[in-house]
Amino acid sequence: MIECRNVAKIYRSGEEETYAVKNITFTIRDGEFVAIMGPSGSGKSTLMNLLGCLDTPSAGQYLLNGADISALDDNELSGIRMRQIGFVFQSFNLLPRASVLRNVTLPLIYAGIKRQEREQRAAEALTAAALPEKFWSYRPHQLSGGMMQRVAIARALVNNPALILADEPTGNLDTKTGAAVLATFQKLHTEQQRTIILITHEPYVGEHAERIIRLRDGEIIDDRPNNQRRIL
Amino acid sequence: MRITDLLQETQxxxxxxxxxxxxxxxxxxxxxxxxxxxxSLGQGAQGTIQSSIEGLGSNLLTVMPGFLQPGRGFVSAGRGSAQSLKNEDSEVLRALPGVAHVSPELNRRLQIVAPTGNNTNSTVIGATPEYLAVRNATLAAGSFFTESQLRSLGRVAVLGPTVAADLFAERDPVGQIIRLNRINFKVIGVLRSKGGSGFFNPDDTVFVPLSTMQKIVAGSEYLSSLAVSVEQKELMASVQEAATAALIAKHRVDPAAPDFSIVSQADIIGTLTQVTDTFTMFLASLAGISLLVGGIGIMNMMLTTVTERTREIGLRRAIGARARDIERQFLLEAVALTFLGGVIGISLGWGIAAGVARFANIATSVSLASIALGSGVSAGIGIIFGFYPARRASRLNPIEALRYE
Known part of the structure; x- marks a missing residue:
């Protein structure tokens, strides 16, 4: 479960203080599929960094599975990211020189898990992300954009995280492959009851989630279940 | 993160x-x-000098006429100019405990003529049969002169191999007659080569009985030097002291300014070792500069790599790598490069040393210490020059690193 209580992030430049986000209060239950939407400059990225434990709030509390991460140091945050969070980025961020399989096992390498178990878990994650086995030994540049994003999804799944954070996951894809990626997220949600947060500025993409939180100028302006949900 | 995984990432x-x-x-x-x-070149030179000096005789003390001022070399002392050593001195020295052999010597530079018509200018040494034992000399052909030839002013000569070759080329010199100062000498033997040491070539000499040298050839009752061989290395210092005291008493001279000086082989080796050590240090520091340049190259490359892989660093941080993991990874990359370079460098350096020894005929010696030093230094360079880039990589803010274009 994710809980934000009056979370704010302040950036200081000289004397001036700007709120990137403020008064953020919401709760996301386990197994929810939520889209966070808003135009650029609305504080989406800042919120994603906070939820992904890449950054800590300047004020307020952020509870991840009941643990307050606001006071953690850099090392402890790394540990939280390693065990509880899976990231999917717009530009995939795969290591070009490593095979698909090794890319997926990378989070487990930092967790100190042995090779055999690593590869078994990576295989499960790749299967869940619907990437056929014959591509597992390929290098990322040999794959299409849609496939690369599935590798990234598998990498996000492999440490069995409490939360998957997807930042504009379809931003670099055409509509058709984008839809396939969104279908993968929906499948993970329904079949594996994953908690997924989808961050996007595109209404069409956001409509695939079951709940939509809208931001503007760093504040939540709307938070409601999505009644016109697209099911792929 | 496991070590094997870290190594694999590096690779x-x-x-x-x-x-x-x-x-x-x-x-x-x-x-x-x-x-x-x-x-290896410096150490080889040192080894050559040491062995060729030891080849002149082991545990050797040399008594020379004239006083060596401390801190001045042989040159300023006017070596051999003073006439203070006589044959009786060798009896005094022989009586000292710990002395194995004493070889009194009188040297002159003379023209030597062979019946072939060849002639050469060489050092003629008046010596006694003990010369062989004191100077570690052995015969290649014929024999050395005997005590009786010494007593009877025998006109016999033993040639050093260089002189033998100069005068007789391929022919056997034993039995031939040579002329020194217009006096005929019969060649009775040839010494085995010892190899030149650069300062004095022991092969370019002719030996005649000391008595003959003093009374007939040179017309001098004095000696150029007295070589004393000591029974054991440990006794060198005490024998040197006793010999100094005995000769001072014999010559009745002021102990503060004796009319002779005694130089031990260890002193000569010590001085020359100092010279070669300086030489080695000089060469090594020149080479060290190129190592430094190599290290800067490593740092340059690592900084470029860190910049190029900023997004990768961001990704690694996002999926759970700690700052420490990133630092270790980049440090290990630098160390792996320098260590591998070091190993290859050691083999290459060894090859160069062997090549120089083989083709330029200069002695080289690759010691275990220099190999250990080489590998240690190369790994150390990796740590020193890899540290700053690795530190920089680990301090990148993950959010900014992920956004880096």
């Missing part, structure tokens, strides 16, 4: 850009190779 990263890794490593290879080669 993947370095092999991703083989040309760049190879060229950067080349800097270290050249640096380490030149250090190893230069040090």
């Amino acid at each position: 993947l990263a370095l092999s991703a850009n083989k040309a760049r890794s190879g060229l950067t490593m080349l800097g270290i290879v050249i640096g380490i190779a030149s250090v190893i080669a230069m040090v």
Whole structure:
């Protein structure tokens, strides 16, 4: 479960203080599929960094599975990211020189898990992300954009995280492959009851989630279940 | 993160850009190779000098006429100019405990003529049969002169191998007659070669009985030097002291300014070792500069790599790598490069040393210490020059690193 209580992030430049986000209060239950939407400059990225434990709030509390991460140091945050969070980025961020399989096992390498178990878990994650086995030994540049994003999804799944954070996951894809990626997220949600947060500025993409939180100028302006949900 | 995984990450990263890794490593290879080669050259020179000095006789003390001022070399002392050593001195020295042999010698530079018409200018040494034992000399052909030939002013000569070759070329000199100062000498033997030491070539000499030399050839009752061989290395210092005291008493001279001086082989080796050590240090520091340049190359490449892989660093941080993990990874990349470069450099340096020894005929010696030093220094360079880039990589803010274009 994710809980934000009056979370704010302040950036200081000289004397001036700007709120990137403020008064953020919401709760996301386990197994929810939520889209966070808003135009650029609305504080989406800042919120994603906070939820992904890449950054800590300047004020307020952020509870991840009941643990307050606001006071953690850099090392402890790394540990939280390693065990509880899976990231999917717009530009995939795969290591070009490593095979698909090794890319997926990378989070487990930092967790100190042995090779055999690593590869078994990576295989499960790749299967869940619907990437056929014959591509597992390929290098990322040999794959299409849609496939690369599935590798990234598998990498996000492999440490069995409490939360998957997807930042504009379809931003670099055409509509058709984008839809396939969104279908993968929906499948993970329904079949594996994953908690997924989808961050996007595109209404069409956001409509695939079951709940939509809208931001503007760093504040939540709307938070409601999505009644016109697209099911792929 | 497990060590094996860390090593595998390093291997993947370095092999991703083989040309760049190879060229950067080349800097270290050249640096380490030149250090190893230069040090081996210096140590080889030292070994050669030491063995050729020891080849002149082991546990040797040399008594020379004239007083050596401390801190001045042989040159300023006017070596051999004073006439203070006589035959009786050798009896005094022989009586001292710990003395094995005493070889009184009188040297002159003379023209030597052979019946072939060849002639040469060489050092003629008036010596006694003990010369062989004191100077570690052995005969290649014929025999050395005997005590009775010494007593009877025998006109016999033993040739050093260089003189033998100059005068007789391929022919057997034993039994031939040579002329020294218009006096005929019969050649009875040829010495085995000892090899030149650069300062004095023991092969370019002719030996005649000391009595003959003093009374007939040179017309002098004095000696050029007295070589004393000591029974054991440990006794060198005490024998040197006793010999000094005995000769001072015999000559009745002021102990503060005696009319002779005694130099031990260890003193000569010590002085020359100092010279070769300085020489080795000089060569090694020149090579060390190229190593430093190689290290800067490593740092340059690592900084470029960190910049290029900023997004990768961001990704690694996002999926759970700690700052420490990133630092270790980049440090290990630098150390792996320099260590590998060091290993290749050591083999290359060894090869150069062997090549110099083989083709330039200069003695070289690669010691275990210089290999250990080489590998230690190369790994150390990796740590020193890899530290700053690795630190920089680990301090990148993950959010900014992920957004880096």
